[in-house]
Amino acid sequence: MKEVMQEINKFREDRDWNQYHTPRNLATSIIIEAGELMENFQWQDEPKDMVNVKEEIADVLIYTMMLADDLDLDLETIIREKIAKNALKYPLEK
Ligand SMILES: [Mg+2]
Numbered sequence: 190m191k192e193v194m195q196e197i198n199k200f201r202e203d204r205d206w207n208q209y210h211t212p213r214n215l216a217t218s219i220i221i222e223a224g225e226l227m228e229n230f231q232w233q234d235e236p237k238d239m240v241n242v243k244e245e246i247a248d249v250l251i252y253t254m255m256l257a258d259d260l261d262l263d264l265e266t267i268i269r270e271k272i273a274k275n276a277l278k279y280p281l282e283k
Contacts, residue, residue: 190265194258197251215256222248
């Protein structure tokens with residue numbers, strides 16, 4: 190995960206895109222890319238264009254990773270914390 194993050198940061202630094210990457214803009218972009226992903230499922234349960242599905246999933250993840258990185262959040266840590274919280278909220282006995 191760290192190597193991919195370094196690649197993403199190099200890509201945006203090389204293009205001087207950090208100036209546009211405020212937390213608000215990144216959070217907005219996550220929703221926009223999620224909408225583009227959802228287009229693949231509009232009026233159909235199975236997507237016809239898996240190439241586009243892969244690209245839009247990647248877009249969502251890239252923006253999410255940039256937002257977390259800029260907020261000094263470690264993705265693996267916060268994912269594990271949320272899984273642990275979900276396990277307490279939804280125990281197997283329920
Ligand atoms: Mg996209």
